[in-house]
Each structure stands twice: as C-alpha cells, then as structure tokens.
Amino acid sequence: MSNDLRGEQRLDPVKRAVTLTSDGTDPRATEHGMNATATPAPVHTLRLVLGDQLHRGHSWFTQVDRQVVYVLMEVRQETDYVLHHAQKILVIFAAMRDFARQLRAAGHRVRYVALDDASNRQSIGNNLSALAAHYGARRVEWQQPDEWRLDAQLQAWGAAQALEWAVVDSEHFLTARGELAALMGQRKQWLMEHFYRHMRRRWRLLLDANGAPAGGQWNFDHDNRKRWPGTPPEPADWRPQHDHSALWRTVQRSGVQSFGNPQAADLRWPLNRSEALACLEAFIATALPHFGDYEDALAAQAPRLFHSLLSFALNVKMLHPLEVVQRAEAAWRAGQAPLAAVEGFVRQIVGWREYVRGIYWAHMPGYASRNALHQHTPLPQWFWSGDTHMRCLHLAITQSLQTAHAHHIQRLMVIGNFALLSGLEPQALHRWYLGIYIDAFEWVELPNTLGMSQRADGGLIATKPYVSSAAYLQRMGDYCQGCAYDPKQKTGTRACPFNALYWDFFERHAPVLQGNPRLTLVYRQLHKMPEMQREALRAHADQLRDRLATL
Ligand code: FAD
Ligand code: SF4
Numbered sequence: 001m002s003n004d005l006r007g008e009q010r011l012d013p014v015k016r017a018v019t020l021t022s023d024g025t026d027p028r029a030t031e032h033g034m035n036a037t038a039t040p041a042p043v044h045t046l047r048l049v050l051g052d053q054l055h056r057g058h059s060w061f062t063q064v065d066r067q068v069v070y071v072l073m074e075v076r077q078e079t080d081y082v083l084h085h086a087q088k089i090l091v092i093f094a095a096m097r098d099f100a101r102q103l104r105a106a107g108h109r110v111r112y113v114a115l116d117d118a119s120n121r122q123s124i125g126n127n128l129s130a131l132a133a134h135y136g137a138r139r140v141e142w143q144q145p146d147e148w149r150l151d152a153q154l155q156a157w158g159a160a161q162a163l164e165w166a167v168v169d170s171e172h173f174l175t176a177r178g179e180l181a182a183l184m185g186q187r188k189q190w191l192m193e194h195f196y197r198h199m200r201r202r203w204r205l206l207l208d209a210n211g212a213p214a215g216g217q218w219n220f221d222h223d224n225r226k227r228w229p230g231t232p233p234e235p236a237d238w239r240p241q242h243d244h245s246a247l248w249r250t251v252q253r254s255g256v257q258s259f260g261n262p263q264a265a266d267l268r269w270p271l272n273r274s275e276a277l278a279c280l281e282a283f284i285a286t287a288l289p290h291f292g293d294y295e296d297a298l299a300a301q302a303p304r305l306f307h308s309l310l311s312f313a314l315n316v317k318m319l320h321p322l323e324v325v326q327r328a329e330a331a332w333r334a335g336q337a338p339l340a341a342v343e344g345f346v347r348q349i350v351g352w353r354e355y356v357r358g359i360y361w362a363h364m365p366g367y368a369s370r371n372a373l374h375q376h377t378p379l380p381q382w383f384w385s386g387d388t389h390m391r392c393l394h395l396a397i398t399q400s401l402q403t404a405h406a407h408h409i410q411r412l413m414v415i416g417n418f419a420l421l422s423g424l425e426p427q428a429l430h431r432w433y434l435g436i437y438i439d440a441f442e443w444v445e446l447p448n449t450l451g452m453s454q455r456a457d458g459g460l461i462a463t464k465p466y467v468s469s470a471a472y473l474q475r476m477g478d479y480c481q482g483c484a485y486d487p488k489q490k491t492g493t494r495a496c497p498f499n500a501l502y503w504d505f506f507e508r509h510a511p512v513l514q515g516n517p518r519l520t521l522v523y524r525q526l527h528k529m530p531e532m533q534r535e536a537l538r539a540h541a542d543q544l545r546d547r548l549a550t551l
Pocket of ligand 1: 306307352356437444
C-alpha cells in the first residue's frame with residue numbers, strides 16, 4: 001500500500017498532455033452527457049471517484065492520461081439510503097465539485113454527473129454502465145469503497161459486465177481491511193489498547209530513540225478527564241464559510257429529503273485539501289494544547305471546546321491520517337503542545353479510527369443487525385427537534401441539528417448513554433447517527449454506535465457499557481445547570497431520568513452483565529440497596545420509559 005502524501009507536488013507539469021486556459025480550466029475537459037450524440041474522444045478507462053474519496057495525493061492522479069476519464073456522480077442512491085442532514089448532502093456535493101475542478105485544472109478528463117443532469121440515472125451502477133457505453137471504455141476502475149454496501153454493489157456490478165474492471169487501494173488508511181482481524185486472531189475481546197500499541201510501534205509514533213513510548217507510558221488518558229472551568233477560552237471557529245445556496249436549490253428542486261439546518265452561518269466545512277490543511281494548522285496552534293485536558297468535558301457555551309473538527313476532512317480523504325498525527329507529534333517535539341494532549345489525539349486517529357474500521361470489515365454484514373441486549377423502543381420524536389426538557393439532550397441534539405457535529409462525549413455519554421439506558425433500538429439509533437453527522441460513514445459510525453455506544457455487539461468493542469447516572473454528567477460540565485430535572489434526585493417528578501434508568505438498566509441486564517469483573521462495584525452497590533428503594537427505582541424507570549416522548 002502506498003501512503004505517499006506528495007501526490008500533489010509530484011504532478012509533473014511537463015507530462016501534462018494539455019494546455020490550460022488562462023483561468024485554469026481546460027475546455028476539452030467538459031465531457032458530453034451520456035445521451036449526447038457527439039462522439040467523445042477515445043477512452044480506454046473510466047475511473048470512479050466516490051464522494052468520500054477526495055484524495056488528491058492518490059497515485060491515480062500523478063500522471064495525466066487523456067484516455068482516462070474520471071467519473072464523479074451525485075446520485076439519489078447516495079442521498080436517500082438514510083435520511084441525511086442537509087449539511088452532509090451539501091458539503092459532500094460541494095467538495096466533489098471542487099475536486100472535479102481541481103482535476104480538470106491539472107489536465108485530467110472528468111465527467112461530472114450532477115444531481116439534476118437529465119442523463120443521470122441516479123444509481124452508481126446504472127450511470128457507470130451508461131458512461132462505459134457512451135465512451136466505449138474497455139475498462140472501469142474504482143478505489144476500494146469504505147462501506148460494505150458500496151463494496152458489494154460495485155462487485156456485483158463488475159461481475160455482470162463484459163468489460164475489464166479492477167479495484168485499487170484507496171491509499172488512505174494505515175491498516176489493510178483485514179489486518180485487525182489477523183492481529184487479534186481468535187481472542188474473545190479485541191482490545192483497542194493492544195492494537196494501538198502495535199500501531200504506535202509500526203508507524204514509529206511518539207517513541208523514544210530506543211523504541212519505548214515517549215514519556216514512559218503508552219496512554220495518558222487518566223490526565224484527560226477534566227471539567228472545563230471556562231478558561232482558556234474556546235478558540236474562535238477557524239473553519240471556512242461557503243455559500244451553498246445555489247446547490248441547495250438544486251437539491252431541493254430534485255426532491256431530496258433531509259433534516260437539520262442548511263444555513264451558511266453554521267455550515268463551516270472545508271471543501272478541499274488546502275482548506276483542510278489550514279484547519280489542521282489552526283487546530284494545532286490554538287486547540288491541541290488543551291485537547292487532552294478537556295477532551296471529555298461538556299460546556300453549554302462552548303460546543304466545540306478544543307476538539308479538532310477534522311473528522312469530515314479525514315473521512316473524505318482530504319487529509320491523510322499519518323500527516324495529521326505526524327503534525328501533532330511535531331508540535332509536541334517543538335514544545336507547542338503537551339505530550340498528554342498529543343498522545344490522546346494520536347490515539348483517537350491511529351488507534352480508535354483504524355480499530356473501528358477493522359472491526360467493521362471483520363464483522364460485516366452481520367454486525368449491522370446485532371442487538372445483543374434486545375432493545376426495541378423506537379426513537380422519540382425529539383431526536384429530530386431537540387425538543388426535550390432534559391437539558392443535556394436538548395443541547396447535544398440541537399447542536400447536532402444546527403451544525404451536523406457533536407463531539408465524542410456528547411455522542412457517547414449524552415445521546416448514546418440515554419439511548420442505551422432507555423432501551424432504544426440500536427438499528428434505529430444507527431440510522432440517526434449515520435444521517436445527522438457530517439463525518440458519518442458506515443465503516444466508522446456503525447462500530448461506534450452499535451459497538452462502543454450501545455453494546456449491541458455483545459461487548460466485542462467495549463469492555464463495559466458506556467452508561468452513567470446524572471452524577472457523571474454533572475461532574476463533566478454545566479449541562480445540569482438550569483435543567484428542568486434535578487441531577488441529585490432519583491425518583492419523583494423532578495428526578496433526573498438518567499438516575500432511575502441507570503439502576504434499572506443494570507437490574508434488567510443482570511443476567512448478561514453481572515459476571516463482568518469491571519461491573520463488580522456497580523452490582524455490589526445495587527445489591528446493597530434496600531429492596532424498597534430498588535422497587536421505587538424500577539417503578540420510576542418503567543414510568544419514564546412509558547413517556548419518553550414527553551421527557
Ligand atoms: P476529535 O475529538 O478532535 O478527535 C480527533 C479525531 O480522532 C477525529 O477527527 C476522528 O477522526 C478520530 N476519532 C476520535 N474518536 C474516534 C472514534 N471513536 N472512532 C473513530 N475515530 C475517532 N466518528 C466519525 O468520524 N464518524 C462517525 O460517524 C462517528 N460516529 C460516532 C457515533 C458514536 C455513537 C460515537 C460515540 C462516536 C462516533 N464517532 C464518529 C467518533 C467521534 O465522536 C468523532 O470522530 C469525533 O467526535 C469527530 O469530531 P472531531 O473531529 O472534532 O474529533
Ligand atoms: Fe441531563 Fe439529568 Fe443533568 Fe438534566 S439533570 S442535564 S437530564 S443529566
């Protein structure tokens with residue numbers, strides 16, 4: 001696998017077979033529609049670029065070959081497989097358009113199928129078939145898709161074709177699809193920490209000269225659990241702003257359904273590698289030094305805190321994970337950020353991110369339907385409005401609807417925590433997470449939601465359920481201040497729902513969870529409670545579950 005990041009620089013202008021016009025565009029790059037009668041210039045290969053494969057450094061783009069046409073397409077298949085946040089649809093299409101523009105400017109031939117093109121068949125396979133016929137292409141190539149759904153679709157499409165086809169590496173990840181499974185072998189639990197150390201050694205990250213972990217330990221997580229006191233201030237939002245109103249009109253005219261806020265003021269995602277690199281630099285300079293300390297904090301007035309907001313740029317491959325973590329390590333070596341912060345950040349990217357991808361490929365397609373705790377309650381309607389009296393959920397969901405982003409603790413310990421405690425169906429929750437977040441692609445979203453957050457995989461990822469009562473949420477921030485509920489009360493009309501639901505969750509699932517050594521203390525505490533108290537908690541939890549819609 002090549003991880004050469006210098007693709008852009010390696011483009012040799014001498015090898016370009018075309019002359020660019022003064023505005024940087026190539027008039028011959030405007031390809032005809034699939035139904036056009038004009039015969040296109042001869043083509044031997046079509047290369048499909050998916051919306052999350054905007055990897056300018058990929059070796060495909062190092063040389064210009066005018067017998068190759070790069071195909072990008074905006075299709076209803078991709079807008080409609082789940083109900084998406086408006087920003088996700090807009091930003092992916094806008095970034096694809098920008099990528100097509102860059103390829104054309106570099107001399108490549110590009111066929112861009114816009115959402116409202118008359119010839120658009122709205123499915124990747126049907127468009128590919130039509131384009132292959134239109135160009136008389138002998139061969140079609142695509143990069144390994146990250147999602148099982150697309151991988152299966154393209155394989156099936158290829159198998160039905162008479163022409164040659166080939167799949168190439170996306171040259172993005174630091175591990176091959178099956179590598180985690182090979183490393184973990186027959187182990188019952190695939191511990192992330194084990195994998196993470198392997199990755200640190202393999203990519204020589206944060207190591208001393210003798211190969212030991214920098215600072216004498218692999219993991220500084222225990223330093224990273226502080227409540228944010230209000231200072232240092234949350235850095236100003238460094239992300240670019242774009243006006244996508246014309247594209248939004250096209251999306252609406254085409255009848256695509258969506259939810260969430262499409263307004264420019266909150267729509268601040270990079271559209272290309274240059275913008276993504278600027279975001280990376282701004283994060284390193286202003287937020288990384290405090291990333292570790294406040295990684296788990298919750299703050300009503302500081303929705304981004306010191307998080308990087310780089311997940312979108314990483315997942316659509318504008319940035320390479322190695323360059324991001326190496327940049328963070330360089331900041332530590334230059335004395336610009338503490339080791340605990342840099343280690344925490346590196347662990348998320350070379351540890352968790354690669355690890356969940358390995359889980360996904362090792363266990364799909366069956367993984368998507370797992371529901372080990374047999375939870376079946378539909379999501380309350382307020383997941384689509386934020387309209388709940390529980391302030392923590394109101395804040396986290398409203399922010400998600402407004403900005404298509406929530407940080408990890410909001411996703412895990414606010415929304416996911418409540419979903420697991422109240423018995424929501426993991427698959428319905430998965431569809432919600434997949435639709436709402438700007439960075440949500442199934443390979444990363446599904447293991448996080450079903451595995452880490454909902455324990456629907458029976459504990460493959462998480463050594464214990466990520467649940468808490470109100471005490472944790474109160475400790476980690478200011479969400480409880482001004483809430484209609486009281487975090488200290490366990491039963492009664494003003495009692496915080498997290499409290500009774502928390503104890504009831506452990507009671508209900510005792511047959512599967514009680515034997516877990518990491519839960520010994522929880523069960524000891526539960527068993528010490530007087531039966532009357534347990535009964536009151538049970539009754540209150542039942543009542544809460546009966547009126548989830550009005551909580
Ligand atoms: P930061 O806090 O700045 O972290 C840095 C980077 O580390 C992120 O950009 C991301 O690439 C990586 N990272 C951090 N945690 C994880 C993780 N658990 N798994 C994989 N990568 C991680 N992340 C997604 O990219 N897409 C998703 O669809 C997604 N769904 C999630 C669903 C649930 C229920 C949970 C609990 C987590 C989910 N995550 C997902 C992981 C994490 O919440 C986001 O990556 C993070 O909030 C993105 O914001 P950031 O870029 O500011 O991250
Ligand atoms: Fe959330 Fe309970 Fe705190 Fe309200 S009191 S913000 S519901 S944890």
